[in-house]
Amino acid sequence: MHLTVHHPDAVTTRQNSQPTSLNHLTPGERGTVETIAASSPSLRRRLLEMGLTRGTTIELIRVAPMGDPIEIAVRGYRLSLRREEASSIFVKKSK
Amino acid sequence: MGAAVDIPVRRIAIIGNPNAGKTSVFNALTGLHQKVANYPGVTVEKKEGKITFDDGTSATLLDLPGTYSLNANSPDERVATEVLLGRREDTPPPDLVICVVDASNIERNLYFVTQIIDCHLPILVALNMMDIAERDKITIDTKRLSELLGVRVVPMIASRGIGVSELRAAAAMKNAVSARSRQWTLPAPVQAEYDELREILQRDGRLSEPLAFHEAAMLLTSPGALHDHEDRFSPEVIAHVKKDHQKLDFLGYDCQSLFVESRYDWINRICSEAVTKKSLVGLSFTDKLDRILTHPVWGLLVFLAVMSLIFHTIFSWANIPMQLIGGFFNWVGTKVVSVTPPGDVQNLIVQGALAGVGAVVTFLPQIMFLFLFLGLLEDTGYMARAAFLMDNIMRKVGLHGRSFIPLLSSFACAIPGIMSTRTIESRKDRIVTMLVVPLIGCSARLPVYTLLIAAFIPTKKLFGIFSLPGLTLVSMYLLGLVMALGMAWLFKKTLLRGEVPVFIMELPPYKRPSLRSVLIQMWERSLQFLKSAGTFILGVSIVLWFLASYPKIEHGTSAEQLERSFAGQAGHLIEPLIKPLGFDWKIGIGLIGSVLQREVFVSTMGTIYNIQDADKGQGNVSLLDRLHSDTDPATGLPTFNILTAICLMVYYVLAMQCMSTVAVVRRETNGWKWPIFQIVYMTALAYGVTFLVYRVGLFFMKG
Numbered sequence: 001m002h003l004t005v006h007h008p009d010a011v012t013t014r015q016n017s018q019p020t021s022l023n024h025l026t027p028g029e030r031g032t033v034e035t036i037a038a039s040s041p042s043l044r045r046r047l048l049e050m051g052l053t054r055g056t057t058i059e060l061i062r063v064a065p066m067g068d069p070i071e072i073a074v075r076g077y078r079l080s081l082r083r084e085e086a087s088s089i090f091v092k093k094s095k
Numbered sequence: 096m097g098a099a100v101d102i103p104v105r106r107i108a109i110i111g112n113p114n115a116g117k118t119s120v121f122n123a124l125t126g127l128h129q130k131v132a133n134y135p136g137v138t139v140e141k142k143e144g145k146i147t148f149d150d151g152t153s154a155t156l157l158d159l160p161g162t163y164s165l166n167a168n169s170p171d172e173r174v175a176t177e178v179l180l181g182r183r184e185d186t187p188p189p190d191l192v193i194c195v196v197d198a199s200n201i202e203r204n205l206y207f208v209t210q211i212i213d214c215h216l217p218i219l220v221a222l223n224m225m226d227i228a229e230r231d232k233i234t235i236d237t238k239r240l241s242e243l244l245g246v247r248v249v250p251m252i253a254s255r256g257i258g259v260s261e262l263r264a265a266a267a268m269k270n271a272v273s274a275r276s277r278q279w280t281l282p283a284p285v286q287a288e289y290d291e292l293r294e295i296l297q298r299d300g301r302l303s304e305p306l307a308f309h310e311a312a313m314l315l316t317s318p319g320a321l322h323d324h325e326d327r328f329s330p331e332v333i334a335h336v337k338k339d340h341q342k343l344d345f346l347g348y349d350c351q352s353l354f355v356e357s358r359y360d361w362i363n364r365i366c367s368e369a370v371t372k373k374s375l376v377g378l379s380f381t382d383k384l385d386r387i388l389t390h391p392v393w394g395l396l397v398f399l400a401v402m403s404l405i406f407h408t409i410f411s412w413a414n415i416p417m418q419l420i421g422g423f424f425n426w427v428g429t430k431v432v433s434v435t436p437p438g439d440v441q442n443l444i445v446q447g448a449l450a451g452v453g454a455v456v457t458f459l460p461q462i463m464f465l466f467l468f469l470g471l472l473e474d475t476g477y478m479a480r481a482a483f484l485m486d487n488i489m490r491k492v493g494l495h496g497r498s499f500i501p502l503l504s505s506f507a508c509a510i511p512g513i514m515s516t517r518t519i520e521s522r523k524d525r526i527v528t529m530l531v532v533p534l535i536g537c538s539a540r541l542p543v544y545t546l547l548i549a550a551f552i553p554t555k556k557l558f559g560i561f562s563l564p565g566l567t568l569v570s571m572y573l574l575g576l577v578m579a580l581g582m583a584w585l586f587k588k589t590l591l592r593g594e595v596p597v598f599i600m601e602l603p604p605y606k607r608p609s610l611r612s613v614l615i616q617m618w619e620r621s622l623q624f625l626k627s628a629g630t631f632i633l634g635v636s637i638v639l640w641f642l643a644s645y646p647k648i649e650h651g652t653s654a655e656q657l658e659r660s661f662a663g664q665a666g667h668l669i670e671p672l673i674k675p676l677g678f679d680w681k682i683g684i685g686l687i688g689s690v691l692q693r694e695v696f697v698s699t700m701g702t703i704y705n706i707q708d709a710d711k712g713q714g715n716v717s718l719l720d721r722l723h724s725d726t727d728p729a730t731g732l733p734t735f736n737i738l739t740a741i742c743l744m745v746y747y748v749l750a751m752q753c754m755s756t757v758a759v760v761r762r763e764t765n766g767w768k769w770p771i772f773q774i775v776y777m778t779a780l781a782y783g784v785t786f787l788v789y790r791v792g793l794f795f796m797k798g
Contacts, residue, residue: 048352
């Protein structure tokens with residue numbers, strides 16, 4: 001019943017050991033934060049301060065009806081980000 | 096008065112993450128003893144109140160803008176940081192900080208608490224929204240939490256008044272809160288550099304301990320900070336920091352991450368002892384709702400339904416008090432006429448002052464209803480979902496999802512739209528939104544559209560279903576919307592370019608709104624509107640009255656009087672200017688009168704065509720006839736035709752003809768620069784597009 005729009009990048013090889021961008025997760029999938037590769041230092045700091053530090057578990061909850069932004073669960077709360085910001089967050093997918 | 100000793104009043108600041116219920120706590124502690132102003136030089140709201148303790152003493156309570164961190168990102172956050180660190184000259188630093196923490200989102204909220212603890216500020220934690228935490232099966236041992244943090248913790252549910260007296264009692268205890276030192280630790284090499292830099296700043300830079308602490312962290316963690324603040328530090332400090340960066344980079348330490356990670360590590364340790372989360376069976380309340388409310392189909396349908404309901408309510412309910420207020424001002428007008436001798440003074444009062452004040456106050460119910468609904472949407476948590484749903488559309492014109500609701504609410508009135516842009520973090524996005532919001536078709540334009548459509552658009556049906564008048568009306572609203580989005584895109588590409596658009600938005604759990612908070616906010620905003628627009632409108636209204644009444648002529652109808660007046664002369668004067676748009680001097684007078692408010696056009700036309708009480712229903716019928724039969728004396732052709740009517744409507748869609756909006760934009764941007772720019776660009780746009788429509792129309796009508 002849940003209609004989700006997948007980002008084009010979502011179809012990739014599934015290697016669990018390699019860090020992959022948050023955009024490659026599908027709703028319901030979890031991962032732990034590896035690194036944040038944001039180009040702007042203030043954006044990087046903001047993401048870190050919102051709790052996306054290394055080793056933190058995040059779950060992709062859903063994608064907005066028009067494919068962007070996305071909603072994630074982190075540290076017990078919900079955060080929405082655009083695909084653009086999500087692409088700089090690298091995670092290790094949990095099995 | 097004598098020797099009143101200046102006893103320093105205690106200053107307490109309330110701070111916390113957005114969505115932690117800070118405003119509820121503030122309202123619960125102060126009641127209605129609040130005053131709102133602006134911080135000098137910035138467009139950030141400064142809200143102060145008075146808190147009275149059980150022993151009769153009182154303190155000033157300052158509501159600081161919601162912020163996630165002391166590393167400021169937005170102007171709001173910067174003000175909060177500056178006040179806490181004692182950097183603002185207009186606001187002394189607080190003696191006590193009450194940090195409001197959302198119990199259902201404790202980890203991230205505690206991050207901010209650790210930053211305040213590090214500033215060595217006496218702090219009291221108000222652990223708010225315990226009910227939501229309980230709903231989400233989160234249990235917090237507040238005693239243990241308090242021991243581990245080293246600060247006092249008061250559990251509460253501010254929206255229901257639970258824990259408020261405990262918080263007040265805790266805040267009353269002077270010196271009971273000892274500033275605790277930092278308990279989280281950095282890796283040894285980083286720690287060593289950090290300590291060294293802090294000492295240098297304290298010794299050579301003569302910074303206080305907390306300030307040195309904050310500055311040292313800032314210098315080590317943000318690579319850009321050195322460039323931004325070069326004038327603030329001595330060359331020795333700058334050189335030292337550069338060396339630190341090189342050294343730590345070489346050793347492979349990422350300072351920016353480390354400072355945040357170390358804090359979160361400490362928080363994790365605290366939470367593992369003081370907080371237990373039972374895993375929920377099934378979905379949480381918020382998740383269940385979100386499955387519907389952010390669903391691709393149901394979510395958008397519900398969104399449409401909510402918006403339709405709001406508009407329906409505004410237009411049907413607000414109409415009743417609006418008519419009552421209108422009636423009241425008419426009644427006062429007739430009273431004034433009956434007790435004062437006829438003449439200039441009477442006219443000044445009735446047509447100048449009362450008309451102006453009436454114009455502002457009549458729209459108040461609509462504005463208040465909008466504030467009420469916007470407040471409810473925000474307080475329940477739905478506003479963030481609306482932004483989530485609509486962000487993709489807004490992104491395409493370079494704006495934030497949060498700009499959508501201000502745009503939408505401007506279909507009723509631009510003023511609440513402009514005032515609700517305060518939730519937009521980026522200053523540039525906020526200004527762009529304010530600039531384009533008045534292009535959206537507000538309800539004051541409706542009387543103008545109605546009059547012109549009824550007079551000139553044939554009541555035919557197109558393809559058998561769409562009525563031509565209805566279609567015209569919809570087109571006008573669409574034109575406004577398309578222009579607003581187009582101009583937003585253009586401004587973001589040109590004038591207000593540069594800032595990286597960032598959309599990182601918390602989706603707070605749904606909760607029952609606190610009606611008290613929503614009503615207080617509605618009241619405050621409405622007062623602000625009255626204050627910023629009231630006096631301004633009064634002035635403009637009196638000037639317009641003067642222009643329309645002088646110089647006096649001896650005999651003649653009111654139409655002749657108006658034509659000979661300064662306004663009438665101005666109408667003639669601008670005729671060459673508006674001729675290319677197909678407008679004559681009579682319309683010119685109408686345009687001049689509309690400077691105050693768009694719907695004034697209808698009554699001005701009424702006066703010009705010698706119709707009494709043009710606002711009344713039967714008056715309109717005769718005004719329609721007059722508009723139809725009016726001919727140009729020179730050519731014998733009708734002054735008005737369907738093309739003139741369309742051009743006039745297009746002009747009313749795009750031109751800035753609302754002094755209340757100008758006054759509110761001035762207040763919100765803290766200066767005349769943006770409102771003046773807005774008037775200029777909108778007038779130019781209106782002129783250009785109307786000209787185009789007229790020329791194209793003429794071509795087709797001749798052809």
